[in-house]
Amino acid sequence: MPDGRHVVAHVDEIPPGSRKIVEVAGRSIGVFNVDGTFHALRNRCPHQGGPLCEGFLMSSLRSRGPGHYDHRPGETLVRCPWHGWEFDLRTGQSWFDPERTRVRSYRVSVENAGEPVPGPYVAENAGEPVPGPYVAERYGVTVEDSYVVVDLGR
Amino acid sequence: MAERASGAVIDCDIHNAPASEAALHAYLPASWRERRAATARLDAVWESQRETLGDRSYLGSEYPRATPRAARTDAWPPNGGPPASNLPFLREQLLDRYGVEYGVLTPMLGAGEQLDHESGAALATAINEWQIAEWLDPEPRLRASINVAYEDADLAAAEIHRVADDGRFAQVLLLIRTAEPLGRRKYWRLYEAALEHDLPVGIHFGGWGRGPITSAGYGSFYIEDTVGMATAFQEQVTSMVCEGIFQRFPELKIVLIEGGIAWLAPLMWRLDRAWKQLRAEIPHVDRLPSEIIREHFWVTTQPIEEPPRRQDWPALLEQIGMNDRIMFATDYPHWDFDAPDRALPSFVDADVRQAIMSENARALYRFDA
């Protein structure tokens, strides 16, 4: 197994709409399947260490003004079960934003049957929302020969 | 994964809950069980109270709250029942995980908010008996709070006298929003009764004040209600100080639970200034309010404020000047739970940290009775 890359599950164990909390190299990591795309975040909220990946999945909610609710089911956040801080599954960035230290994020690639195939990369700055001060650690996820592989990165 | 703090931990605010209404009904006096079953109105009131866990007024003020039952979404026991209804799961998630030496139960099940005070008194009895049977007896680390129908001081006193000999009751429990300000005469007999048993009076976030939480009407959002509870704490401390209950009851100890702590410092400054100018109106208050507060009040940490700058923290503790009175609490299972290993900043002086995390509570409550 290449350094930093770990098989965490067979792809059938994490069907779309589900998640699995795994222990990888001493870290608790939540692996999510959202409509066929995998995401992985450190299962530890940067606020008080709560089990972030056990929280509700929420759709992004924007607003142009009081009384207006722009609910976007295609964009998913995970909401910490403790104090409700929301993190973008795609980037690990928090929704609210004073300027603080960022937690390192990781690139994602998808591989099939052992052959590397360039896959969707997650931009390090994913436009809206503006990156928040607390960024949950995010790990690279691939599907390799029907297995889900988490890349802990450099 | 254990996150034990390096020193002792005493948790001064745990909200245990019954698994169902039937579980509490079993502890009601028999005559009251029959009456509740026969009266739909009482059941409807009861159901509404149950749904809101005592955190809300139930008249004219409903909001979607942050989470189901305002609880951490990971606190629902795997075998069923609402958060904090299952002792083994509570041990696992809280007592064992964090190495909690003692935990003080503060069930908020609406006993004091019933408009029918006698119904509230029966409910209080049931809550206290349930605490004994299902929490205190099986778990030696737990202590309980005496629930009472606090809007009727005679009924409240009777319940205090009934159970206070059980030394595992650490305090009498009220909610911070009451029908009248808590310094007023109607509550004096309750304080008297608590003192007869040398019990502190714990006053907790929540309650129904018979009107809006603000002096400018009802807010529209839950966020206003939860931020606004700090105003209720400020006003009640003001009332208790200005009505002179600590001159009347020099041994009285008050624990303010789940209000946070930072507002105490500006309140003390404000009251001191007001007293210096207006003390002719309250001649019975014979010294600075800040002295009275530092002598008679304890306060739990949660929801602990998070000042933006590192230097704000020691400044805040110095401004409050109550390092011997601040007591750690988790507020388990609520969503704004403070974790024992993370809530206090790491740079707080070790002696102060240990005082807050356990020793202040140990000095106040009778844990070894």
Added chain:
Amino acid sequence: MTEPLIDCEVQAVVQSIETLEPFLSSHWREVIATTQFKGPTDTPYPPALPTSRRPGLDDVDDRPPGATLASIRTQALDPLGTELGILTCAYGVESVRNPDAAAAIASAINDWLAADFLEPEARLRASISVPAQPAMAAEEIARVGADPRFVQVYLPVRSALPYGNRVWLPLLDAAVEHDLPLALHFGGSPGLPPTASGWPTYYVEEYADMATAFQSQLTSLIAEGAFDRFPGLRVVLAGSGFAWLPAWTWRFDKVWRGLRREVPWNTRSPSETVRDQVRVTLQPVDGPADPAALLTVIEQLGSDELLMFSSDFPRGHAEEGLDALPAGMPPDLRRAILSGNARAFYPRLGAGADG
């Protein structure tokens, strides 16, 4: 006195409804004469208390301090060398339930201020009193708002619904349209108890409890998105004190991080919103007595732009005038508090000696 000084609160005191009668219609004068209607009698300042009337202030022309221009000139403006003073009038219009009577009284206050104070005294500016009915309040703002000597809208901090509630939109709209800050002021008699737990026994409690009204109103305005709906909305807290602000801010900021979904229209944290669009008058200073400790509190506010000097004349405080500023204050901050912050915040004061 050479330091430029803007006094953001000088209170004009309505001694009785008779003061306003010259500015009421014949109809309302007849009502008063035949019913002995006294107007609003609830007052946040019981007249004889040392917090209501500074000890040592004499009557002027047999009238109490604040009731006449002579008093305000000789007792408020001259002693401090004030360049500009903003008048407020804490006459309880909101407790008058007849909307037309309320509107008439509010108009009378504004006409009285203009005629008896603004016209003869170039150093003075004023606040627009309005009835508590939002649409009627908007009308009064429109009636008076063109007069550049009125620099803000006066609102009692205790109201029947918090000012962020959407029922108040016509009022906010009118104020913003005329570039007039809202001044939330100590007091208010909306018929609701002053606390979350009913009516306190003593006035000293109400005096102290007023801080919670300011907290609640700020919470409402921010939660309801008023500052985002109206980027030009400015709010002044008058007579509020300021030492409670850091603790309130820390609490609200923390809660907002987890509950922002409930109020998704907020683009800024509460503390940022306050720094951007809220200012606070100096008196009554509510911080610790020790000057160094008070400076710490001021520093914890997180912005040098928040505080604006006020005398709160004729009310009484632990220190008065310039003595209310703690020793050791950095000169830049002192200048900002004495006049710079008011100049920057009030659109109608502008830059320059006469606004």
